[in-house]
Amino acid sequence: MNTRHEWTATPITRDILRGALDLERTGRGVLPHRLPAHAREQIPDGQLAMAESQPSGVRLAFRSRATAVELDVVATKRVYPGAPPRPDGVYELLVDGHLAGRASAPDGDTLTIDLASGTAHSRPGPVETLRFTGLPDDEKGIEIWLPHDETTELVALRTDAPVHAPRPSGRPVWLHHGSSISHGSNAATPTGTWPALAAALGGAELINLGFGGSALLDPFTARAVRDSAADLISVKIGINLVNADLMRLRAFGPAVHGFLDTIREGHPTTPLLVVSPILCPIHENTPGPCAPDFSAMSEGRLRFVATGDPAETAAGKLTLTVIRDELARLVGQRAATDPHLHHLDGLGLYGEADHAELPLPDGLHPDPATHRRIAERFAGLAFGDGGPFATENH
Structure with missing residues (x-):
């Protein structure tokens, strides 16, 4: 595996993001949103605010010869007292449309929601690093699908080869x-x-x-x-x-x-x-x-x-x-x-x-x-x- 100084950091911008309508800059990185800022200002409850920030269908998309990819994230873990624990969100890496790896962030921010009282409180957590290795050593399309049900701040993207914007797919x-x-x-x-x-x-x-x-x-x-x-x-x-x-x-x-x-x-x-x-x-x-x-x-x-x-x-x-x-x-x-x-x-x-x-x-x-x-x-x-x-x- 390549040593850390050989990694290339790529800014996470809308150029390499699919499925999000907005990208908010935070103190730790960027947060994809599925509603634009002017809509979020009119949201009347915490349920929709939470749901639209969970990146269902949102994925990073780029081309690269990289054989290894690292993604730093802060995931929000939901806890419902009295209910069964929720599984960790899953990140899926696809190469030219085919699944090539899965990973999860076991820790992160915690949002505790009491269904009986309707109250919620949050606790900050750490940045986690996800690693995908063993990818083919050729130019390819890479997608990283974010967890559909876990709010995810994107902190940093690193690869062992330069990243290029994805080609137009031609699909509707x-x-x-x-x-x-x-x-x-x-x-x-x-x-x-x-x-x-x-x-x-x-x-x-x-x-x-x-x-x-x-x-x-x-x-x-x-x-x-x-x-x-x-x-x-x-x-x-x-x-x-x-x-x-x-x-x-x-x-x-x-x-x-x-x-x-x-x-x-x-x-x-x-x-x-x-x-x-x-x-x-x-x-x-x-x-x-x-x-x-x-x-x-x-x-x-x-x-x-x-x-x-x-x-x-x-x-x-x-x-x-x-x-x-x-x-x-x-x-x-x-x-x-x-x-x-x-x-x-x-x-x-x-x-x-x-x-x-x-x-x-x-x-x-x-x-x-x-x-x-x-x-x-x-x-x-x-x-x-x-x-x-x-x-x-x-």
Whole structure:
């Protein structure tokens, strides 16, 4: 292995970063963000602030003859008292699109979140060095995918050969917005989230704006989508509106229209796919809010329950069944004058038969095998022949 004085340090800039909408300079390095600064100024809660800083789909991308790469990081470890410990985030290094190494940062900043009281406090931690060695000694494309569920400050990048900006891939840029399922909850690796898998299957460059607990039709998120360069756009709407018990049916329709109107201001003819929720039995016919099942936590398991009353749907409370029907109606109405707008029923990605085979482990989120199934279904329906993202359609 090369000695330290032979390493080349490369500044971490947006030139070698993919999948982030902003890069914030910090006291230790840089922090990738998936929402721009003007949107972050309007975030009303800590949940979205945390989620958008977790770099799902964000990767360093460059070309080099390097056989060894070092990356200094500060990862934020989340601790939920009473819940099972969370696994360390995974960093994946790909060479010309193929996995060549994985690493984790075992220590870092710690964010302790008490689900019972809703309080949180943080503790600073150390910089960790990740090392990837034994790479081929030739010019190649290198990507380092950051953990999808662990906020990561990037402190330094070192290689044993010079780094060059990546070549244009020629692939379409697909921007996707959704909930924690799109963010990657319960996926094991950053390239194992369903959007990352679907992008690979569909031959697209991913920008993942899936935000855990926070796909809530926020206007600032719509403006971020509007202002981003993208060839293909999808928005997955529903589950967070139900489990946050955020709005009633009267507000839902106009909010969807406003969200789509804003996106269309910047992307008037871009293929735009509206995806309704996948199956989630606890919320199919039961409104939110959703809450942790504290009896399960006492047994060392994390599960969620719906706490609403199904009878309240008559007064306008939202369930997944209500949202699917309303989205289909709204998209059908708009598509009469917008030929580039499309609808995808989420039950086609994961429905009752899938749930019987691959149930949601915590009642809300798919496991790694289910992420792959959703990805394969989405790739076939969206990127496949006749799909709204098929090459012949854009």
